[in-house]
Each structure stands twice: as C-alpha cells, then as structure tokens.
Amino acid sequence: xxxxxxxxIVNGVFVGMGxxxxxxxxxxxxxxxxxxxxxxGDFYMLxxxxxxxxxxYLGIPYGASILAALxxxxxxxxIMSRFIAEPLAEAPFQNAVLATLGVSxxxxxxxxxLAGGTFKEFTGGWxxxxxxxxxxAVEQRWLLIGVTIAVFVxxxxxxxxSRAGKxxxxxxxxxxxxxxxxxxxxxxxxxxxxxxxxLAVLSGALxxxxxxxxxxxxxxxxxxxxxxxxxxAGVGNVWGVMLSALLLGIAETLVSGFIGTTxxxxxxxxxxxxxxxxxxxxxxxxxxxx
Amino acid sequence: MAGAGPGTRPGKGDFARLAAILAIIAVLLxxxxxxxxxxxxxxxxxxxxxxxxxxxxxxYGYLGMLSLAQGAFFGIGxxxxxxxxxxxQWPLWLTLxxxxxxxxxxxxxxxxxxxxxxxxxFVMCTLGFVFICESISKNxxxxxxxxxxxxxxxxxxxxxxxxxxxxxxxxGYYYLAFTLALLGLLIFWLIVRSPAGRxxxxxxxxxxxxxxxxxxxxxxxxVGFALSALFGGVGGAIYASYMTIVSPLTFQLYYTLLFLVxxxxxxxxxxxxxxxxxxxxxxxxxxxxxxxxxxxxxxxLTFLVxxxxxxxxxxxxxxRLARRAVTAVRRQRSDAVD
Numbered sequence: 001x002x003x004x005x006x007x008x009i010v011n012g013v014f015v016g017m018g019x020x021x022x023x024x025x026x027x028x029x030x031x032x033x034x035x036x037x038x039x040x041g042d043f044y045m046l047x048x049x050x051x052x053x054x055x056x057y058l059g060i061p062y063g064a065s066i067l068a069a070l071x072x073x074x075x076x077x078x079i080m081s082r083f084i085a086e087p088l089a090e091a092p093f094q095n096a097v098l099a100t101l102g103v104s105x106x107x108x109x110x111x112x113x114l115a116g117g118t119f120k121e122f123t124g125g126w127x128x129x130x131x132x133x134x135x136x137a138v139e140q141r142w143l144l145i146g147v148t149i150a151v152f153v154x155x156x157x158x159x160x161x162s163r164a165g166k167x168x169x170x171x172x173x174x175x176x177x178x179x180x181x182x183x184x185x186x187x188x189x190x191x192x193x194x195x196x197x198x199l200a201v202l203s204g205a206l207x208x209x210x211x212x213x214x215x216x217x218x219x220x221x222x223x224x225x226x227x228x229x230x231x232x233a234g235v236g237n238v239w240g241v242m243l244s245a246l247l248l249g250i251a252e253t254l255v256s257g258f259i260g261t262t263x264x265x266x267x268x269x270x271x272x273x274x275x276x277x278x279x280x281x282x283x284x285x286x287x288x289x290x
Numbered sequence: 291m292a293g294a295g296p297g298t299r300p301g302k303g304d305f306a307r308l309a310a311i312l313a314i315i316a317v318l319l320x321x322x323x324x325x326x327x328x329x330x331x332x333x334x335x336x337x338x339x340x341x342x343x344x345x346x347x348x349x350y351g352y353l354g355m356l357s358l359a360q361g362a363f364f365g366i367g368x369x370x371x372x373x374x375x376x377x378x379q380w381p382l383w384l385t386l387x388x389x390x391x392x393x394x395x396x397x398x399x400x401x402x403x404x405x406x407x408x409x410x411x412f413v414m415c416t417l418g419f420v421f422i423c424e425s426i427s428k429n430x431x432x433x434x435x436x437x438x439x440x441x442x443x444x445x446x447x448x449x450x451x452x453x454x455x456x457x458x459x460x461x462g463y464y465y466l467a468f469t470l471a472l473l474g475l476l477i478f479w480l481i482v483r484s485p486a487g488r489x490x491x492x493x494x495x496x497x498x499x500x501x502x503x504x505x506x507x508x509x510x511x512x513v514g515f516a517l518s519a520l521f522g523g524v525g526g527a528i529y530a531s532y533m534t535i536v537s538p539l540t541f542q543l544y545y546t547l548l549f550l551v552x553x554x555x556x557x558x559x560x561x562x563x564x565x566x567x568x569x570x571x572x573x574x575x576x577x578x579x580x581x582x583x584x585x586x587x588x589x590x591l592t593f594l595v596x597x598x599x600x601x602x603x604x605x606x607x608x609x610r611l612a613r614r615a616v617t618a619v620r621r622q623r624s625d626a627v628d
Contacts (some may be wrong), residue, residue: 036410084594093409094356095597096490099555102593105547109587117583167301220543221421262429269418276411 008257009250014141016249017148018207019045021227022222023201024155024241026188030230031172032192033089035096039103040226041219043197047073047204048122048214049111062124066205073201074194076107081193089189090175104223117216125209146207148242151199156238167194194279200226221265228272235284243284247271269283318468322461329577330464331428334532336572337471342545343552343564345518346480350550351558352482353514354494359400359416361546362423363393363519366534367526368425372536374438374527382446382457386470386527393523394516401515405508417543424541439537446531463532470528474521479561481517490514491559522549544586548572551589555596556605563605570604 006265026040050069054060060068080103088096126139167188171178178185200222208214229248233240248268256264275283322330346360370389374380380388404415427434434440446466449455457466481487492500493507501507530536548571556567571592575585600607 036414087598095601097356097413098408098550098593099597101547101550102590102597105586105590105593107590109583109590113587117510224414224418224421227410228418231411257509260429262426265418265421265425269415269422272411272418273407273415276407277403 004257005254008253010135010137012253013246013249014074014137014144014249016246017145018203018210019222019225019229019249020214020242020245021148021151021203021206022200023143023226023233023245024152024238025196025203026223027230027233027235027241028168028192028199029085029196031235032168032184032189033085034172035085035088035093036100037085037196038097038223039107039221040197040200041224042104042107042245043073043076044204044207044218044220044222045111045199045214045216046076046107047206048208048211048218049115049120050201051124051205051208051218052120052122053115053207062126062209065124065218066202069201069205070198073198077197077201078190078196080197081190085193086186086189087199094158104220108173108219111216115216119213119215122212122214127209138210140206144206144210147202151202152238152242159238163243164188164191182200225268228268231272232275233284237282237284240282240284244282315472322464324603327460328459332573332576334460334463334467335576336568337467338525338532339548339552339572340461340471340565340568341474341528342549343556343568344474344561345521345525346549347480347519347553347558347561347564348478348490350553351513351560351564352487352490355405355511355515356413357416357515357518358413358546358550359397359419360518360522360549361543362416362420362541363397363522364526364529364545364549365423365427365540366393366396366519367523368530368536368540369434369440369526370523371527372443375431375443375446375531376440379444379450379452381450382466382531383448385446385531386524389527390520393526394520397516397519398512401512405511405515408488420541420543420546424538427541428536434538437538439535439539440530440533441481443530443534443536445534467528467532470524474524475561475565477484480522482561486510486513494559496555500577511577526572547589551592555592555603557603557607560603560605562602566605567603 022040022044024266026037029035029037029040047069050072051062051065054065054068055062058065058068084099084103088099126143128139129136130139130142159168167183168179169194170183171185171188174244175185178188204219211218225248229241229244232244232247248271251271252264252267255267295393314592318333321333342364343466345363345602346357349355349357349360367389368393371385374385374388393405400419404412407415426528428436430436433626444452445456447453447456457463482490489500489505490510492503492523493510497507526540529540552567553564554567555571556565557563572591575588580588
C-alpha cells in the first residue's frame with residue numbers, strides 16, 4: 001500500500017513538472033497583460049505537433065525538432081502578440097476571452113487541416129529507462145524535470161535581477177506609471193507574451209514522447225489547469241507555480257489511482273474553486289512579485 | 291427603439307416586424323412541401339441548436355456573464371434525455387422538461403460557488419465544468435457506456451404508452467422541432483420582457499446601480515444561469531431524440547464555442563440576432579457541406595473579426611444598416627417633394 005502511494009506520488013511529480021512548465025508561461029502573461037490567454041494550451045499542442053511534423057516530414061532527430069518547434073512557436077507568438085494581444089491589452093476582458101478563444105479554435109483547425117484530426121503517434125525522444133535514487137523512469141522524464149527546474153531558476157533570476165525583468169514587474173504593477181517614466185510598455189508586453197508562449201511550446205515538445213499519442217484538442221485541458229495553477233500559486237509567484245503544479249499533479253494521480261479516473265479532471269476544478277473562495281490571493285502569495 | 295416595452299403604443303416599425311415574423315413562420319410551415327430531405331435535416335438541426343443558443347444568450351446577452359458551460363448543459367440534457375428514453379420510456383413532453391430540470395438543478399449547484407467569481411475566474415470555472423462532464427461521461431461506463439456512448443435511443447412519442455403517436459418520419463421531426471423552437475422563442479421572449487428580464491439588463495449595464503435600486507444581482511444571476519441551463523438541457527434532449535445517439539463527443543468544446551459564436555456573432559442580447567446566428571453558423575455551413583475542421587477554422591476567425599471589427603454582432607449591425615437605408619430613402623423622397 002505504502003509503496004503504491006509512493007509510486008503515485010512520484011508519478012504525480014512527473015505529471016506536475018509538465019504542468020509547471022506550461023503554467024509558468026500563462027502566469028508570466030497574466031502578470032504583465034492582466035489577460036488570460038485561452039489559446040495557451042493550444043500552443044502546447046502546437047509545440048508537440050511541430051516537433052512531430054519536423055521529425056516526420058523533415059526527418060530530423062528529436063533534439064533538433066524541439067528547436068524547430070520553438071521556431072514555429074516563436075513566429076506564431078509574435079504574430080498573435082502584435083495583432084491580438086497587444087491591441088487588446090486595455091480592452092474589456094470579454095474581448096480578450098473571445099479573441100483568444102478564436103485563436104484557440106483557429107490553431108486547432110489549422111493543425112487538423114494540415115495534419116488530420118486523428119491521433120498521431122509521437123515516436124522519438126530518449127526512451128531508455130534510467131534509475132536515479134531508486135526511481136526508475138525514462139530519460140525523457142528526467143530531461144523534462146531538468147529543463148523545468150533550469151527554466152524556473154532562469155526565470156527567477158531574470159525577473160528579479162535583469163532590467164527586462166524589473167520592467168515586467170513594473171508594468172504588472174502599474175501600466176500608467178510605467179508610461180510616465182518612459183518604459184516601453186509595448187516591448188515589455190511583447191517580451192513577456194512571446195516568452196510565455198515559448199514555454200508552452202517547449203512543454204509540448206518535451207511531453208510529446210511521454211504522451212506518445214498527440215491530437216489537435218490535447219491542449220484544451222492544459223489551458224484550464226495552467227489557470228488553476230496560476231490562481232492557486234497567487235499571481236506572479238514563480239516558485240508558487242512550481243509548488244502548485246506539483247500539488248495538482250500529485251493530487252490528480254492519487255485521485256485517479258484511489259478514487260477513480262472519473263474524478264481526475266475534477267481535481268483542478270475543485271482546487272480552483274476552493275482557493276478562490278477561501279484564499280483568493282493564492283496559497284503561496286507572500287506578496288505580488290511581478 | 292421600436293416597441294421599447296409593454297405599454298407603449300405599437301408604431302409603424304412594429305407592424306412591419308410582425309409582418310416579417312409571420313412571413314418567416316409561413317415559409318417555415320411550408321418548408322417540407324418544397325425542401326429536400328437534406329435541407330429538412332439542416333432545418334431541424336438549426337432549430338435544435340437554437341435552444342442552447344437562446345439559453346447562452348440569456349446569461350451572456352442579458353446578464354453579461356460569459357459562460358462556457360452551455361455545451362456541458364446541452365450534453366447533460368442529451369444524456370438525461372437519452373437515458374430516460376432508453377430506461378423509462380417516458381413520452382417526449384415529459385422527457386424534455388425532465389432533462390431541462392436536471393440541467394437546471396446541476397446549474398444551481400455549480401452556480402452557487404461559481405457565480406461568486408468574476409471575470410476570468412468565472413469563465414475558467416465554467417470551462418473546467420465542461421471538462422469534468424466530459425470526463426464523467428467517458429469514465430462512468432455503467433451508466434453512460436463510456437466512449438461508445440448511448441446508441442439506439444428509441445424514437446420519441448407523444449402518446450401515453452410507449453410507441454403511441456411515435457415520431458419517426460423526417461417531416462414529423464421537422465414539425466416537432468419547429469413547434470418546440472417556436473415555443474422556446476415565446477418563453478424566452480416572455481422572460482426577457484418580464485420585470486425580471488429588465489432587472490437582468492439593468493445588472494448587465496451597471497451592477498452596483500442595479501443593486502442600489504433593490505435588485506438582488508446574485509439571485510438574478512443564479513436564476514438566469516439555471517434558466518440558461520434549462521434551455522441548454524431541453525435542446526440537448528431534443529438532439530438526443532433526433533440523433534438517437536449520444537456520446538462524450540457532445541461535451542467537446544466545439545459545441546460550447548458554436549453556441550458562443552451564434553450568440554456573439556448574431557448579436558448578444560437580441561432574439562432575432564440569435565436566430566440569424568443559427569442560420570449563418572449552423573444552416574449555412576451545413577448546406578455548403580463544409581467539413582468540420584474548415585467550419586472550426588471559420589468560427590475561430592469569426593471570433594477574431596468580430597472582436598476587432600463588429601463587437602456588437604452581425605444582427606445589430608445589419609439593423610443599423612437597414613435603418614440608415616430607410617432614412618436615406620425617406621430623405622430622398624422628401625427632397626423630391628420639395
């Protein structure tokens with residue numbers, strides 16, 4: 001029994017690490033734009049499909065296909081930032097919801113038209129089993145954990161110490177004041193948006209080999225989970241995102257392991273409502289950080 | 291505004307509008323005499339989708355709350371309707387209200403916590419609810435039969451015993467769907483014209499001001515949410531009785547977004563706009579035999595175009611255009627007289 005629980009918790013950590021990478025991008029965008037990108041999960045899907053397409057049609061190895069996915073994601077993010085996110089930064093929130101839902105539908109339809117709507121098998125990645133501290137998992141999972149931790153450390157350093165990071169925190173706190181002191185709001189917004197999207201794309205490309213089967217609607221749930229994680233963490237809290245993502249991943253595997261897969265998708269929902277009701281600033285919000 | 295409210299004397303525009311509505315009803319009544327089977331099928335589908343779209347219009351167009359849960363209530367109604375038809379074999383006039391009621395009760399349970407949230411949190415909660423419903427429909431195999439779905443749902447009947455006054459011919463379905471759509475329209479119209487409907491609009495315009503006038507915004511939001519789910523559930527049950535199959539695919543986000551594009555593009559907060567939206571986004575793509583993914587692409591681009599170009603929707607924009615044309619013609623006439 002105990003080993004079973006331990007096993008589920010380890011599984012949950014692996015799942016949570018994937019969520020963390022996608023969710024921190026959404027947090028970054030929400031912090032700076034005060035807008036939720038409903039197409040966030042679809043960029044995660046785009047990352048997986050772009051990597052798959054690069055391997056299948058260009059015949060390049062998996063490692064290079066991650067870079068190809070990032071390039072595709074970067075281009076899409078720049079277009080979306082310039083023509084949709086930036087013009088809507090100060091519009092009523094419903095416009096941002098409807099527009100990003102439109103992007104979500106468009107991306108899914110575009111991928112379906114190009115690749116077909118059926119499940120695709122993602123063959124590739126580094127799939128040898130490695131034993132670290134008695135935990136056996138495929139290399140790809142360890143890679144995901146390594147990349148996620150590296151990204152979080154880098155983000156923390158950038159947001160806290162770099163000029164661009166300080167500008168992001170400033171824009172998150174007060175757009176008007178930033179305009180007064182001459183911060184290029186548009187550039188900060190675009191940087192944060194493109195960076196946030198790239199992290200979603202990266203998580204999709206890294207999770208492809210682990211998920212094995214990928215499909216155009218695979219990102220829908222991720223958008224919701226990333227939002228739940230952002231809220232649970234407290235907006236603008238980088239390490240809180242990591243902790244919340246791990247908590248969600250562990251809770252999900254425990255629920256599906258011991259109560260039933262029927263309720264797996266309800267975990268994020270219940271956690272989101274509970275946190276919004278009783279701790280609306282999030283579990284780990286010491287102070288708004290950026 | 292023409293026909294602004296009860297008590298105002300009918301103006302010229304009202305008679306023109308009434309004549310237009312009667313003409314549309316007459317054409318729709320006569321449709322089976324000249325339309326082919328495929329076109330009848332399209333008309334039935336449009337009339338079925340009209341229900342959930344009206345429901346979404348109530349919560350979004352009149353109360354100003356953007357809910358993505360409408361597809362879930364549609365799906366719940368479809369499953370409840372299907373299960374009743376398979377296991378209990380109730381007549382349709384009992385099945386539909388039952389399915390609507392179940393959806394409405396679930397909406398109350400979800401609405402009590404969710405409606406305390408605002409903006410993104412509310413939208414996300416309604417989105418999360420769709421995923422939960424999808425997951426339950428896939429995994430609660432003993433009731434829903436999982437991914438296989440409920441198939442072989444018996445044809446609906448109107449008599450007292452199973453099978454009596456059964457509806458199975460396409461024309462029968464058409465007149466059934468038409469009657470129900472007309473009934474739904476009438477009920478919806480009565481709701482939004484009632485004092486409660488005016489209170490809802492007041493909440494949408496300015497919540498704090500409405501509350502200072504003694505309108506309990508929270509209660510109206512909850513009742514509006516339940517009513518929107520009722521419409522969604524009834525629509526779902528009609529859908530199940532027509533398609534005779536329900537599967538977890540009913541909970542795809544596609545349906546929620548279809549209802550949203552109908553309401554948003556047609557003109558949120560209007561009835562004619564929603565009818566127009568149903569024609570443009572259900573009947574037209576179906577008539578053009580557009581593939582599902584192409585349709586999805588067009589819906590997605592429609593959202594983008596609307597947000598940036600026509601935030602009021604197509605219906606109100608057309609109405610504005612028509613009014614401008616009428617005044618232009620009048621001016622020309624009075625110039626000619628001079």
